[in-house]
Amino acid sequence: MTPPSDDDLTCRELVEVITDFVEGAMSDADRARFERHLGECAGCTAVMSQFRTTIEVTGRLTEDQVSEAQRHAMREVFRRWRDDPASNGADDPI
Numbered sequence: 001m002t003p004p005s006d007d008d009l010t011c012r013e014l015v016e017v018i019t020d021f022v023e024g025a026m027s028d029a030d031r032a033r034f035e036r037h038l039g040e041c042a043g044c045t046a047v048m049s050q051f052r053t054t055i056e057v058t059g060r061l062t063e064d065q066v067s068e069a070q071r072h073a074m075r076e077v078f079r080r081w082r083d084d085p086a087s088n089g090a091d092d093p094i
């Protein structure tokens with residue numbers, strides 16, 4: 001994983017502002033950073049698509065529902081990365 005530059009969103013930051021993005025409550029500059037991160041990060045792209053699906057299904061999310069959906073989606077994505085042996089050799093005892 002490449003360390004993010006000062007100007008880049010981290011995955012954690014992205015998930016915190018995801019509701020602003022979905023609601024269109026984001027400045028042009030923040031939106032550009034958000035979209036750039038999405039373009040480079042498969043995990044967050046997956047989270048976004050789950051998010052959009054959730055919104056389509058429920059129509060409109062309350063803030064509590066969004067928060068829970070965020071947490072759940074991010075947990076799933078990160079667990080998948082961690083459990084994928086092809087992308088994780090850090091715990092190898094050798």
Ligand SMILES: [Zn+2]
Nearest residue numbers: 011041043044
């Ligand atoms: Zn990300």
